[in-house]
Structures are given as C-alpha cells and as structure tokens.
Amino acid sequence: MIRALYLIYQIFIALPIMIVATIITALVTMIGSVFNDRFWGYWPGMIWGRLFYLVFLIPVHVHGKENIRKGQSYVIAPNHQSYWDAFLVYGFIGIKFKWMMKKELSRIPFVGWACYMAGCIFIDRSSRASSMESIRKAESRLNNGMSVVIFPEGTRTPDGKIGKFKRGAFLISEELGLPILPVTIDGNYQVMSRHAWNVTWHPVHITIHEPVWPQSTAETNETELKEIMGNTSRKVFDTISKTLETGYQLRS
Secondary structure, three states: HHHHHHHHHHHHHHHHHHHHHHHHHHHHHHHOOOHHHHOOOOOOHHHHHHHHHHHHHEEEEHHHHHHHHOOOOOOEEEEOOOOHHHHHHHHHOOOEEEEEEHHHHHHHOOOHHHHHOOEEEEOOOOHHHHHHHHHHHHHHOOOOOOEEEEOOOOOOOOOOOOOOOOOOHHHHHHOOOOOOOEEEEEEEEHHOOOOOOOOOOEEEEEEEEEEEEEOOOOOOHHHHHHHHHHHHHHHHHHHHHHHHHOOOHHHO
C-alpha cells in the first residue's frame, strides 16, 4: 500500500515539480553563466540536486566533509550507481566543480546546454590526441578551489557492484597536478538502478575520503606514469569498495 502511494506521489507530484525545476535551473544557469560561470555554473545546480532528494523524500547522509581542504581543487572521483549520482554530487558534496563528460551530452536539451554554458569540460573521445587537448584546455578552469568531477567507471553499474576503473580521472590528476578525491555513493542503486523506470524510497549515503595526491614529476617517463596511475586507481578503488562493503545504507 505504501509503495503504491509513493508511486502515485512521484508520478503526479514529485516528477512534474522536478521537470519544471530542471527547466528553470537550466535557464537560470545558462543566463547567469554568461556573466559568471563560477557562481551560476554551480549554485543553481546545487539547489536543484538537493531539491530532487527533498521532493522525492529520500534521506541523504553525508560523511567525511572534514577531508575537504578549502580553496583546493580536486579531481572528484565517485563510483557510479545511478542517474541520481549527478543530483547527489551537485547537491551535497559542497565543492564548486565542473563536470567532465563526453561531448555528445552537450546536445541534450536544457541540461546539456546549461552544462556547456556553465563551462563544463567536454571530452572528444575520438582519439587520444583530442582527449588530451580537452584536458589541457580544462587546466585554466581548475584553480582557486574549482574542481572537476569524473566517474572512473565511465558508466553506471549494471548490478550494484563497483566496475573496473578507466584511467581518465587518474591521467587528469597526474597531468594537472591535482589530488584525487575518492567519493563513495551508497544507496542510489536502490533508489533507481539503470534498469528501473521509477524511484524506490531508500536512504542514501555519500562518503568523502582523504585525497590521494599525484606522484609523477617532470622526469616521469610513460612507463612510470602508467604504473603510478595504476597504483592510484587501485587505491581509490579499494577505498570506495571497502566503504560499500560496510553497508552504510543499512545505518540510520
């Protein structure tokens, strides 16, 4: 009975509210970013992300904010459980950032346009040279506490388990000299997996871990760089995995 009522609520109340809120947020972001994308490219999205959880009545618990150093830029690396991860990161991580995403997403009506105007970093994955050029263009935007978010798995988990990491986030960390900030998202898979068409009520936890600093230098060769990135990737993977195994979603 409760599940049926919640489904009716989300279809007739929560979903219409958030469709309107998404359009308004996108328009405000696009217009405001013309004047100041550091402010308008973040704050409307932060409110939008929190609003999703508020309107759908999903409780969120945040852990580890003490691991964030004010004024430091990071490569924020969360695991990827659901479309809802974007709302969670926007709303609750508490750091100004730009998304890093494939360039095709810039064509999505309203949301993609807003991301483009907000100065998000679009990667051309057609070649390594194109990808590296995108990364170098991003360097000027990532300073004075402005960070970048990239999901190391590259796609949402199909089964709730953390997937194999791609090297993009770790290459950016070493190339730009920015620390990786591992983030564990726990509960969004239960809220809405990639196979679901509706939202399921479930508590969500986001855990911000201690940063992992880059190790390469100007003298580091390509072989050494690959080894460093591999070690960092394993460390971040293990950190996130151990937190998922703890089962934060079972706690109050």
